[in-house]
Amino acid sequence: MSDERGMTIHFMDGAKLKLDFPKQVKSDEAVPLRLDKIITHQGLLVQADGALLMIPFNNIRYLQVYPAPGKLPDYAIKEATLTGETT
Numbered sequence: 001m002s003d004e005r006g007m008t009i010h011f012m013d014g015a016k017l018k019l020d021f022p023k024q025v026k027s028d029e030a031v032p033l034r035l036d037k038i039i040t041h042q043g044l045l046v047q048a049d050g051a052l053l054m055i056p057f058n059n060i061r062y063l064q065v066y067p068a069p070g071k072l073p074d075y076a077i078k079e080a081t082l083t084g085e086t087t
Contacts, residue, residue, distance in 0.1 A: 008064040009044070009055065019046060028071035035073060 003023040008016055025034055038044070044060070046053040072078065 006066050010061045010064065012059055012061050019048060028069055031069040031071050032073040 005021050005023055007019045007021070009019070010016055025031055041057075043057055044053075044055045044063075046055065
């Protein structure tokens, strides 16, 4: 599996921001803990191109992260199919 990851942030106003980054955790076992930690904060912090982006969650409609981690929290819906997007 490649160590390259990506994320598209879909904002409330319809804008999108695409990020490419290396794998952030050493093991898939750490992913659920990292996700829970991120959810408890009120924003997303991203270091990109020498700058720090602070993106409040209330400005984010949803995040699309790829590839999906091999290990997810037990409350995650798995193996779904995206059939449409609401506007």
